[in-house]
Amino acid sequence: IAGITQAPTSQILAAGRRMTLRCTQDMRHNAMYWYRQDLGLGLRLIHYSNTAGTTGKGEVPDGYSVSRANTDDFPLTLASAVPSQTSVYFCASSDSGTDTQYFGPGTRLTVL
Amino acid sequence: GQNIDQPTEMTATEGAIVQINCTYQTSGFNGLFWYQQHAGEAPTFLSYNVLDGLEEKGRFSSFLSRSKGYSYLLLKELQMKDSASYLCAVRDQDYQLIWGAGTKLIIKP
Numbered sequence: 001i002a003g004i005t006q007a008p009t010s011q012i013l014a015a016g017r018r019m020t021l022r023c024t025q026d027m028r029h030n031a032m033y034w035y036r037q038d039l040g041l042g043l044r045l046i047h048y049s050n051t052a053g054t055t056g057k058g059e060v061p062d063g064y065s066v067s068r069a070n071t072d073d074f075p076l077t078l079a080s081a082v083p084s085q086t087s088v089y090f091c092a093s094s095d096s097g098t099d100t101q102y103f104g105p106g107t108r109l110t111v112l
Numbered sequence: 113g114q115n116i117d118q119p120t121e122m123t124a125t126e127g128a129i130v131q132i133n134c135t136y137q138t139s140g141f142n143g144l145f146w147y148q149q150h151a152g153e154a155p156t157f158l159s160y161n162v163l164d165g166l167e168e169k170g171r172f173s174s175f176l177s178r179s180k181g182y183s184y185l186l187l188k189e190l191q192m193k194d195s196a197s198y199l200c201a202v203r204d205q206d207y208q209l210i211w212g213a214g215t216k217l218i219i220k221p
Contacts, residue, residue, distance in 0.1 A: 042116060042211030043155070043199070058208070090154060098207055100145070103154035 003027065004104035006091050012110045013081050021076045021107050023091030031094045032074040033101060034058075034066060036087040043090065049074055050096075081111045114138045116212035118200050123218045124190055132185045132198050132215045140205025146174050146185045147199040149214065155199055159185070187217075195219045 004025045013019050025032065030051045035043040045058030049068040063085060065077045074093075078085055091104040115137045124130040136144070143162040147155035161167055161176035161183060173186040185198055197214040204210055 040213055042213045043201075043209075044211070045208060048208075098142070098203075100157050100160060101209065102157065105154050 006104040006107050010108040015111055017081050019078045021089055023074045024072050025093045029093035029095050033092040034076045035090045038087050083111045086111045114210045118212040118215045121216045126190055126219055126221050128190050129188050134183045134200035136181050136202045138202045138204045138210055142203040144183050145201045149197045190219050192219050
């Protein structure tokens with residue numbers, strides 16, 4: 001692994017289903033982030049973690065949850081997916097909360 | 113509220129120079145970033161400005177005026193591979209990144 005990986009690459013999901021998007025980084029970065037990107041809008045922060053064991057809410061956290069059990073992994077869970085959660089989801093990491101963020105390849109999620 | 117404005121789309125010719133502007137109104141300022149994003153790919157870091165002035169990195173330069181809430185990204189000697197979206201982001205007083213919607217740059221031969 002080099003950098004940040006995300007899985008799955010894409011997913012079609014029925015509304016009401018539970019889904020976990022995976023994110024793993026091997027750069028030993030302390031901070032990690034989840035964004036969603038929708039056409040015509042800027043990246044919007046969903047949740048973040050400044051260090052293992054801590055998480056925080058971003059601009060659009062409703063309907064999403066995260067955990068940070070260790071430095072490398074930062075999964076994002078949709079407890080009960082809704083069509084408005086159709087989006088491209090990017091995971092990012094940085095050495096600290098004040099450093100440059102580096103992005104994973106993204107997960108394209110469609111909720112029907 | 114917090115706001116980042118950049119043009120939706122720009123067109124330029126291969127070999128030419130293009131300037132992509134970004135204006136911002138945010139709660140505090142702790143630096144401005146430019147990222148490049150090719151279609152279907154992740155954003156990749158281009159430049160960072162925290163002090164006023166011009167930062168040059170090869171064919172790309174970025175300028176910042178904090179008093180005017182203004183930045184631009186200058187791309188010289190345009191190549192077809194520069195066709196991408198360019199994202200402006202400002203780090204606010206809470207060190208969160210506020211993102212513009214991006215400028216889609218189309219390069220014509």
